[in-house]
Amino acid sequence: MTMSRIAKIAGVSVATVSRALNYPEKVRPELRNRILEIARQYNYVYHAAAADLKRQKSNAIGVLFPTTIGPLFAETLMAIQEKIQEHHMALIVGNTMYSKAEEARLVKQFQERRVAGIIFTGYGLGQENLIRNLMRQNIFCVVTYENLEDTDINYVGFDNFKAAYDATNYLISLRHKRIGLIIGPYRKMGRLLKRFKGYQQALKDHGIQFDAALVVSTEPGLLEGKQAMRQLLHLPEPPSAVFAVSDHLAIGALSSIKQAGFQVPGDISLIGFDGVELAAYCDPPLTTVRVPARDMGRLATEVLMKSINNGVKRAMQYCLDADLIIRKSCSELK
Amino acid sequence: MTMSRIAKIAGVSVATVSRALNYPEKVRPELRNRILEIARQYNYVYHAAAADLKRQKSNAIGVLFPTTIGPLFAETLMAIQEKIQEHHMALIVGNTMYSKAEEARLVKQFQERRVAGIIFTGYGLGQENLIRNLMRQNIFCVVTYENLEDTDINYVGFDNFKAAYDATNYLISLRHKRIGLIIGPYRKMGRLLKRFKGYQQALKDHGIQFDAALVVSTEPGLLEGKQAMRQLLHLPEPPSAVFAVSDHLAIGALSSIKQAGFQVPGDISLIGFDGVELAAYCDPPLTTVRVPARDMGRLATEVLMKSINNGVKRAMQYCLDADLIIRKSCSELK
DNA sequence: GCAATTTATGTAAACGATTACATCACAATC
DNA sequence: GATTGTGATGTAATCGTTTACATAAATTGC
Numbered sequence: 001m002t003m004s005r006i007a008k009i010a011g012v013s014v015a016t017v018s019r020a021l022n023y024p025e026k027v028r029p030e031l032r033n034r035i036l037e038i039a040r041q042y043n044y045v046y047h048a049a050a051a052d053l054k055r056q057k058s059n060a061i062g063v064l065f066p067t068t069i070g071p072l073f074a075e076t077l078m079a080i081q082e083k084i085q086e087h088h089m090a091l092i093v094g095n096t097m098y099s100k101a102e103e104a105r106l107v108k109q110f111q112e113r114r115v116a117g118i119i120f121t122g123y124g125l126g127q128e129n130l131i132r133n134l135m136r137q138n139i140f141c142v143v144t145y146e147n148l149e150d151t152d153i154n155y156v157g158f159d160n161f162k163a164a165y166d167a168t169n170y171l172i173s174l175r176h177k178r179i180g181l182i183i184g185p186y187r188k189m190g191r192l193l194k195r196f197k198g199y200q201q202a203l204k205d206h207g208i209q210f211d212a213a214l215v216v217s218t219e220p221g222l223l224e225g226k227q228a229m230r231q232l233l234h235l236p237e238p239p240s241a242v243f244a245v246s247d248h249l250a251i252g253a254l255s256s257i258k259q260a261g262f263q264v265p266g267d268i269s270l271i272g273f274d275g276v277e278l279a280a281y282c283d284p285p286l287t288t289v290r291v292p293a294r295d296m297g298r299l300a301t302e303v304l305m306k307s308i309n310n311g312v313k314r315a316m317q318y319c320l321d322a323d324l325i326i327r328k329s330c331s332e333l334k
Numbered sequence: 335m336t337m338s339r340i341a342k343i344a345g346v347s348v349a350t351v352s353r354a355l356n357y358p359e360k361v362r363p364e365l366r367n368r369i370l371e372i373a374r375q376y377n378y379v380y381h382a383a384a385a386d387l388k389r390q391k392s393n394a395i396g397v398l399f400p401t402t403i404g405p406l407f408a409e410t411l412m413a414i415q416e417k418i419q420e421h422h423m424a425l426i427v428g429n430t431m432y433s434k435a436e437e438a439r440l441v442k443q444f445q446e447r448r449v450a451g452i453i454f455t456g457y458g459l460g461q462e463n464l465i466r467n468l469m470r471q472n473i474f475c476v477v478t479y480e481n482l483e484d485t486d487i488n489y490v491g492f493d494n495f496k497a498a499y500d501a502t503n504y505l506i507s508l509r510h511k512r513i514g515l516i517i518g519p520y521r522k523m524g525r526l527l528k529r530f531k532g533y534q535q536a537l538k539d540h541g542i543q544f545d546a547a548l549v550v551s552t553e554p555g556l557l558e559g560k561q562a563m564r565q566l567l568h569l570p571e572p573p574s575a576v577f578a579v580s581d582h583l584a585i586g587a588l589s590s591i592k593q594a595g596f597q598v599p600g601d602i603s604l605i606g607f608d609g610v611e612l613a614a615y616c617d618p619p620l621t622t623v624r625v626p627a628r629d630m631g632r633l634a635t636e637v638l639m640k641s642i643n644n645g646v647k648r649a650m651q652y653c654l655d656a657d658l659i660i661r662k663s664c665s666e667l668k
Numbered sequence: 669g670c671a672a673t674t675t676a677t678g679t680a681a682a683c684g685a686t687t688a689c690a691t692c693a694c695a696a697t698c
Numbered sequence: 699g700a701t702t703g704t705g706a707t708g709t710a711a712t713c714g715t716t717t718a719c720a721t722a723a724a725t726t727g728c
Contacts, residue, residue, distance in 0.1 A: 002715085004715090013678045014678095014714085015680095016677060026675090045471075047446065048446040049387045049392065051714080053683050053715075054683050054714080068408050069405065074402050074404075074408045078402050085429070092427075108379075113383070113424065114381070255617070277556055281589045347709075362707090385686070
């Protein structure tokens with residue numbers, strides 16, 4: 001079933017059918033209803049590809065994630081999803097698996113489908129040129145999880161440096177001096193690097209010597225957190241507090257600490273990052289930094305929609321708050 | 335940049351350009367390279383919509399999830415993702431939010447995009463007609479998380495009844511008689527209903543009287559698990575063991591039990607469902623039923639690809655194993 | 669009652685690929 | 699050397715919409 005077949009049956013032109021379907025107010029109600037009725041009867045299904053071809057754009061938008069495992073990205077994805085569906089658009093997703101090549105492939109795929117826009121989630125280093133290229137091709141982009149202050153790129157992020165600084169600072173305020181850091185592959189990822197620097201700066205600002213032996217860089221994951229913590233525990237002079245830069249890492253670390261027979265926070269204070277709901281259900285409930293995963297998703301999608309509907313305009317940039325959530329996993333050093 | 339522009343520049347016909355791009359072996363190497371080079375130079379991007387229109391199908395496939403929060407579905411999604419990307423296809427995702435209407439809207443969207451197939455993840459009740467309709471329109475479907483034995487529908491699932499039966503049975507083997515059940519909205523969802531029945535049957539097979547007061551049906555989620563457990567704890571005669579039919583519910587329940595000052599498994603045995611990695615990192619590590627989330631995703635995608643490539647054929651149906659994983663959260667009733 | 673405006677509909681040309689079919693050159697066969 | 703076969707390329711129709719423009723009919727204003 002196609003519009004022209006419907007047109008034939010209704011004894012009108014395809015233009016009228018198209019209008020009846022897309023701009024109902026443009027066709028006389030009586031006729032419109034007749035057309036709609038025929039479409040329904042014959043099970044007409046709109047052919048998006050044909051429309052996309054003619055209109056030279058689609059109503060699909062692409063989202064790029066490193067991975068969707070881990071509750072954080074899943075929340076952002078969910079928020080994006082909801083907004084997208086509100087706008088009756090389609091969402092094409094891709095996982096880069098932290099690989100540049102895979103990312104390139106996916107972006108190409110998005111271009112081939114002529115997506116209206118792309119949301120980059122927590123992207124790596126230096127995609128700025130890629131994004132500018134896309135914008136030039138009229139594909140609007142937004143970046144989440146980062147703040148790209150001195151660029152002309154849309155973003156909805158938070159201050160990774162400050163968030164890590166605050167967390168470290170909190171530990172210091174509890175008199176901790178030997179503070180371990182368990183962090184993802186920060187050398188490869190802009191926002192992790194910023195967090196690393198936030199940690200360093202907090203130490204520096206309080207006259208605490210940075211000790212490379214106290215930082216473990218690892219892949220994200222529960223097991224990795226556990227292993228990293230074990231490593232820290234075996235240090236000649238183990239830390240009295242640990243900042244695990246993801247709740248998943250922290251939960252892994254927690255299990256390692258308990259297994260070694262230590263108490264949290266009695267023997268070791270532990271602070272996480274992300275603020276996933278789960279952190280509140282740990283034993284003890286995990287102090288953490290809440291990153292605005294849902295809000296970023298929501299806002300980023302809105303920003304994208306605005307860009308798309310109003311043409312380019314100037315960059316829209318939002319830096320949301322990431323708040324320290326104090327629960328029970330940290331205590332003052334005796 | 336379009337094929338015909340490239341054709342003009344190269345002094346050949348569009349057909350040749352199309353062939354150079356799609357069936358490289360069909361055009362003389364020298365000419366092919368010249369065309370490819372021009373395409374590269376002029377930043378040619380393939381126009382998927384145009385091809386889809388002409389070919390009357392797309393290389394996109396749709397996936398439907400109730401929601402993507404909760405680690406389980408996220409894992410399945412990830413597995414699907416990987417397979418899809420291996421096949422160089424595009425993945426359109428939609429969240430039904432457990433709503434029939436939303437599901438219908440998304441399916442329509444998929445149809446409009448002429449997806450090659452749809453993966454239904456853990457679908458509700460009686461979509462069988464919907465699916466048969468889609469198949470008739472040449473949109474191949476696979477259902478995961480369910481086994482639809484006596485139908486002609488592709489599925490890659492596991493035996494929900496048996497999985498729940500086994501878990502309950504295990505508790506019974508530890509001499510428990512009052513076994514609580516915390517479960518999602520089983521009245522609305524086929525697979526939850528089957529699990530409920532598995533629980534009932536296990537009781538029955540061991541001569542234990544079913545007690546409706548011991549089952550709490552709730553939305554999935556940590557908080558809900560916690561509340562449900564609280565409710566169970568306040569019973570005049572609380573259960574000595576609880577089967578929480580999702581690890582998330584179980585973790586919520588666990589926190590509730592601890593908060594009330596009871597021990598797991600000393601006072602109350604607890605068993606989860608799903609077998610997410612996280613369950614191993616609880617305190618105590620959670621005994622659970624491992625559902626083959628990744629495998630279902632992988633296999634379902636493969637089944638779909640085969641359907642698509644080979645035309646319809648007979649239904650492919652796989653019932654994978656869901657194993658009981660015994661850890662530390664259950665003990666024998668004294 | 670006529671011109672001017674508005675509203676409803678039709679006409680037809682795109683959009684950018686794919687592909688059946690036609691053509692042509694050349695090699696292989698007897 | 700005529701015939702057949704093979705491989706490379708071209709021709710042109712087609713997929714199902716959208717939309718600028720044309721036209722016709724109805725409404726308005728004076």
